Amino acid sequence: MSEKSLPAVSYLKIPDEGDPYLEGHKCGNCGAVFLGERSVCSKCFSRDNMSAIKLEETGVLHSFSVVYRSFPGIDVPYVSAIVDLDGGGTVKGNLINIEPDPEKIDFGMKVKLTYQDALGRKDKEGNSYLSYFFEPA
Amino acid sequence: MYCGNLGQANAMVGQRILQEIGQTGIPVVNCANACATGATAFREAWMSIKAGMYDVVLAVGVEQMGKGLLGGAGGGDGIPKEGLLGSGTMPCVFAEAGMEHSKDHGTTFEQFAKISVKNHHHSTMNPKAMYQIETPLDVVMNAEMISYPNTKLMCSVNVDGSAAAVLVSEKKAKELGMGRAVRVRASALASDPYTDRDLVMPDVNACTRLAAEQAYEMAGVGPEDINLVELHDCFATAEMLHYENLGLCKDGEAGKMIDEGHVELGGKVPVNVSGGLLSKGHPLGATGIANIYEVCTHLRGEAGERQVEGARLGMTHVIGLGTACGIHILEKV
Numbered sequence: 001m002s003e004k005s006l007p008a009v010s011y012l013k014i015p016d017e018g019d020p021y022l023e024g025h026k027c028g029n030c031g032a033v034f035l036g037e038r039s040v041c042s043k044c045f046s047r048d049n050m051s052a053i054k055l056e057e058t059g060v061l062h063s064f065s066v067v068y069r070s071f072p073g074i075d076v077p078y079v080s081a082i083v084d085l086d087g088g089g090t091v092k093g094n095l096i097n098i099e100p101d102p103e104k105i106d107f108g109m110k111v112k113l114t115y116q117d118a119l120g121r122k123d124k125e126g127n128s129y130l131s132y133f134f135e136p137a
Numbered sequence: 138m139y140c141g142n143l144g145q146a147n148a149m150v151g152q153r154i155l156q157e158i159g160q161t162g163i164p165v166v167n168c169a170n171a172c173a174t175g176a177t178a179f180r181e182a183w184m185s186i187k188a189g190m191y192d193v194v195l196a197v198g199v200e201q202m203g204k205g206l207l208g209g210a211g212g213g214d215g216i217p218k219e220g221l222l223g224s225g226t227m228p229c230v231f232a233e234a235g236m237e238h239s240k241d242h243g244t245t246f247e248q249f250a251k252i253s254v255k256n257h258h259h260s261t262m263n264p265k266a267m268y269q270i271e272t273p274l275d276v277v278m279n280a281e282m283i284s285y286p287n288t289k290l291m292c293s294v295n296v297d298g299s300a301a302a303v304l305v306s307e308k309k310a311k312e313l314g315m316g317r318a319v320r321v322r323a324s325a326l327a328s329d330p331y332t333d334r335d336l337v338m339p340d341v342n343a344c345t346r347l348a349a350e351q352a353y354e355m356a357g358v359g360p361e362d363i364n365l366v367e368l369h370d371c372f373a374t375a376e377m378l379h380y381e382n383l384g385l386c387k388d389g390e391a392g393k394m395i396d397e398g399h400v401e402l403g404g405k406v407p408v409n410v411s412g413g414l415l416s417k418g419h420p421l422g423a424t425g426i427a428n429i430y431e432v433c434t435h436l437r438g439e440a441g442e443r444q445v446e447g448a449r450l451g452m453t454h455v456i457g458l459g460t461a462c463g464i465h466i467l468e469k470v
Contacts, residue, residue, distance in 0.1 A: 008216060034336065043331040063240060063338065065232035066285040067224045071206060080223035080284075082233055082338045090334040092223040102285045107240040121216040129216050 001126050008118045008131035011035045020115045020130060022055040024089045033088040058112045058137055059085035066100045075119075081134055083111055097135040110137040138165045139185075141178035141198040142422040150199060171457020172371065173326070174198060175300065175425025180324045180463060182304045192309040198427065199299040200420035206283075207295075208458075228292050228372060229284040230458065234341055235374025236286070238391070244377060246286040248392045250277040252373040253291045253415055255401055260412025262402075262443035267296045267418035291373035291415070298420030300427035319433045322450070322466040323356035325349070329460035339458045341375065345382035348462040349454075353384070356466040358450060360384035363406060363466070365435055365445040367428035368454040370413040375456075380408070383454060383464075402443055410435070410443045425463055428453040436469040 007014055014020045024033045029046035033053070040047050064081040081095035096114075098105060111134040118129035140151025146169035155165065170177040175198030182196040208227040219225060238244045254274050260266035272280075272290050280288040310318045327348035332340045353359055360383060368383065370376035380391040385406050386399075394400050400408040411417050411431040414424060432451035434440045445451075449469045456462040 006215065008218070008221065032331075032333075062334070063233045063237040065224070065229045065236060065287075066282075067220070067226070067229050068282045068284065069206065069228070070220050070224060070226060074220035076220070078220060078224075080229050080233065082223075082334065084334075090337045092337050094221065094223055102246075107236075118216055118221055121221065123215050131221055 005117065005128045005130040006123075008129045010037075012115075012130065012132055014130060020132075021057075022085075022089075022091065022113065022132060024053050024055045025050045026053045026088065031088070035089065035091065055089045055091070056085050056087040058110065059083045059091075059134075061095070061105070061107060061109045061111055061134075062090065063107070064095060064105060066102055066105075079105065081111070083134055091132075093132055093134050095134045111135060112137040138163055138195045138197065139178040139181045140165060140167050141169070141174035141196070141425065142167065142200060143169050143171065143174050144200060144202070144421070151197065154197060154199070169422070170461045170463075171459045172369065172419075172421055173425055173455045173457040173461035173463040174422040175427065176429075176453070176455045176463025176465065177326060177425065177461065179302055179304070179426055179429060179465065180326055182302070183321055183324050186304055186306050192306045194304045195301060196304060196426060197299065197301045198420075198423035198425055200422040201297045202295040202420055204295060224284065226284065227458075228287045230339065231372040231375045232284040232287045233338060235372070235377060237338075238374075238378055239286075242389045242392065244392045247274070247278065248395055249286050249373045249377055250274055250288070250291060251395045252370065252376045253277045255395065256370060256376075256409050256413040256415040257290070259402060259410045259443060260416030262410075262441065263412045263417065266412040266416045267294050268416045269412070270416075287372050287374055293371045293414035293419035294416065296418030296420055298418055298423040298427065300423045300430050302426055302429055302433075317437050318470055319436050320468040320470050322358070322468045323352040323464070325351035325355065325464045327351065327462045335460075339460055341456050341458070341460065341462075342378055342382050344460045344462040345379060345454065345456055345464075348464045349383050352452070352464040352466050356450075358466065360406075363450050363452050364448040365410060365432065366406060366408045366452045366454065367411060367413070367431050368408060368452075369424075369456045370409055370415050371419060373415065376408065376413070379454060383452065402445065407445050410440070410445060421457075425453070425455040428455065429465060429467065432467050436467060
């Protein structure tokens, strides 16, 4: 079992020193930003022209839903959000620290990333995980 | 024979069907393409005839469904991602797609709900629909909220189901004197073209628009020529998007289409007079052939109470996330 929390997804980076961040891969030819490592750009087909970038911590809410029914054992309601990060890249995640009421959530609202324990979820070995969330900026 | 099935895609379903009804040794291809599975099997059958390989081909779609929500984010390594990184459940994914329409065009919860009222009303005229129940607007809107704005009555129904189509070459149809045959005017299949958010938020719009453009081009007709449409109403929010994606109205006018009754039976272009997936049910692999059956039934003038009068050209549309969109345009001969 790891002493430290593991990242919930591969594109969440936890440096030995400094703060966690989300990593994107940006095409050197057309500028498209992807989550996760890749060697080819699916927008312009450019090869071996991808470089890792640190995604920005802020963005705007593009779309969302308030989820009232999920799989058994998942706490509801919660806000499932699609966020366009400033500087490129779209990320999906939970929007927290806001009332899960569609009337109170505005499209285009500014949000920022926050990094917290993955709701207490552990894997079979008992490892803890760090995840990312959005909250109003 | 082309057999579409998703849940048992590795289990030789086509051969097992022939083992029940007659084993002649004909080639069988089993195919899976998410919710476009049935349309893909139909299209492959059509292509094999177009290629001159065969004169008579059977396309079958069949599915036994489980219970509960489909979809789900992540999984695999580590910890479950559902409810941690948003929701990958289908009601939520299509809610997010619908909310994008709300953002751009001010589409309301009530307008989305009206689509369910319409399709459930249509279902009362379809004896083959799983549910044949009128659901007034307040009933739809007050049903259990699954993923805003989709209530339970705005989600398609998990049912077992199957559908089949016999495709024949024009030559064979004449030889056999098939008076009820329907012509396939266009068959289009698209995968998701690159768009900015597609890999995070599946873009059902771009994929449908691409397939629709190809289908209209192949058929040499436009949306104004289509008499009825069976489109992929896996959720009420999805149907709203496809009025525009299929060119049935201009961008931003989908809400008006439902408000003004243009998409009801008797309207300008009736949509999902079968009751749609919302009431007929959505057996994934069968859906893309069942909607072809529905359109054929209207072109043959055999749809009874829900008959679209004078139907000559009909369109079917399915879209499976991942993403695959299949569109067919069928014509009365």
